[in-house]
Amino acid sequence: MKAIIDVIQMRYSVRNYSSRPIEKDKIQQIEAYLKNNTQGPLGCKVRFELIDAMDYEPAELKEFGTYGFIKGPRVYIAGVVKSNATSMEDFGYCMEKNILFATSLGLGTCWLGGTLNRSTFLEKMNAVEDELLPAATPVGYAEDNKTLKDRFIRLAVGAKNRKPPEELFFDHSNKTPLDLNSLGLYSIVLDAVRIAPSASNKQPWRIIKDAGNKYHIYMKEDAAYNATFKNIKIQNLDMGIAMCHFELAAIELGLKGEWTIEKPALESGDLKYIVSWVG
Numbered sequence: 001m002k003a004i005i006d007v008i009q010m011r012y013s014v015r016n017y018s019s020r021p022i023e024k025d026k027i028q029q030i031e032a033y034l035k036n037n038t039q040g041p042l043g044c045k046v047r048f049e050l051i052d053a054m055d056y057e058p059a060e061l062k063e064f065g066t067y068g069f070i071k072g073p074r075v076y077i078a079g080v081v082k083s084n085a086t087s088m089e090d091f092g093y094c095m096e097k098n099i100l101f102a103t104s105l106g107l108g109t110c111w112l113g114g115t116l117n118r119s120t121f122l123e124k125m126n127a128v129e130d131e132l133l134p135a136a137t138p139v140g141y142a143e144d145n146k147t148l149k150d151r152f153i154r155l156a157v158g159a160k161n162r163k164p165p166e167e168l169f170f171d172h173s174n175k176t177p178l179d180l181n182s183l184g185l186y187s188i189v190l191d192a193v194r195i196a197p198s199a200s201n202k203q204p205w206r207i208i209k210d211a212g213n214k215y216h217i218y219m220k221e222d223a224a225y226n227a228t229f230k231n232i233k234i235q236n237l238d239m240g241i242a243m244c245h246f247e248l249a250a251i252e253l254g255l256k257g258e259w260t261i262e263k264p265a266l267e268s269g270d271l272k273y274i275v276s277w278v279g
């Protein structure tokens with residue numbers, strides 16, 4: 001397996017897939033990975049499935065609802081989670097692990113939280129009543145020549161752009177930007193968060209460093225946007241993705257720590273507290 005920080009840097013949203021099928025052994029590796037990826041860091045269980053639509057007719061493919069936005073995918077990873085206080089963060093964390101695993105196999109992916117037909121995916125997953133389907137991703141080889149539409153969507157959502165560190169990372173309050181030069185290896189960890197995918201590339205993650213190696217993770221919520229899909233809080237998925245990148249980068253760099261939920265007594269303005277990394 002490739003180094004995870006390299007994989008994090010390699011990943012981008014692929015919206016145009018080639019007709020080249022995924023090799024059987026890669027499908028099996030993904031299926032085995034999904035089977036073991038069931039436990040979120042904040043306690044919720046998740047369930048993922050690979051949906052192989054290789055033999056589907058165009059009309060059936062259309063039912064996935066990605067038609068027009070996402071071109072040509074035949075395989076999807078979808079997942080469900082039971083509704084709970086931290087189900088979105090847990091799902092985001094686990095789904096991003098799947099995405100990085102597929103990326104490490106040379107496959108393209110694209111988080112779909114908006115442009116998908118949830119009822120089709122719920123049906124394919126035989127979901128029970130209290131299971132939510134927050135998102136899915138196509139999986140497949142990227143078409144080399146990006147279509148105009150793909151380029152247009154990437155441009156429209158500012159796909160290559162990320163906020164500079166001083167807008168995301170702070171020192172002891174939401175006011176003072178963090179001096180990354182003073183952090184040692186943690187500066188690499190924070191950069192792994194900075195380049196994470198997020199819904200509409202809104203990058204809602206904010207991190208306030210406390211004493212020692214304690215990092216509090218907050219969400220700068222766009223409340224109207226986050227209410228678009230009712231009980232599916234798309235920006236809380238982003239927060240789980242940030243936790244995934246933070247933790248995997250830290251582990252790879254030999255930085256030990258764990259997630260806890262605290263009540264940090266720091267000035268944080270309108271930021272919503274999510275979780276803390278205690279290193």
Ligand SMILES: Cc1cc2nc3c(=O)[nH]c(=O)nc-3n(C[C@H](O)[C@H](O)[C@H](O)COP(=O)(O)O)c2cc1C
Binds near residue numbers: 111
């Ligand atoms: C939770 C979530 C939901 C997303 N939903 C969609 C979607 O419905 N359709 C889509 O084309 N892209 C979707 N994206 C992809 C983002 O637009 C993309 O990650 C962001 O613009 C950054 O670009 P990059 O992934 O190429 O780095 C979603 C991303 C996340 C994290």
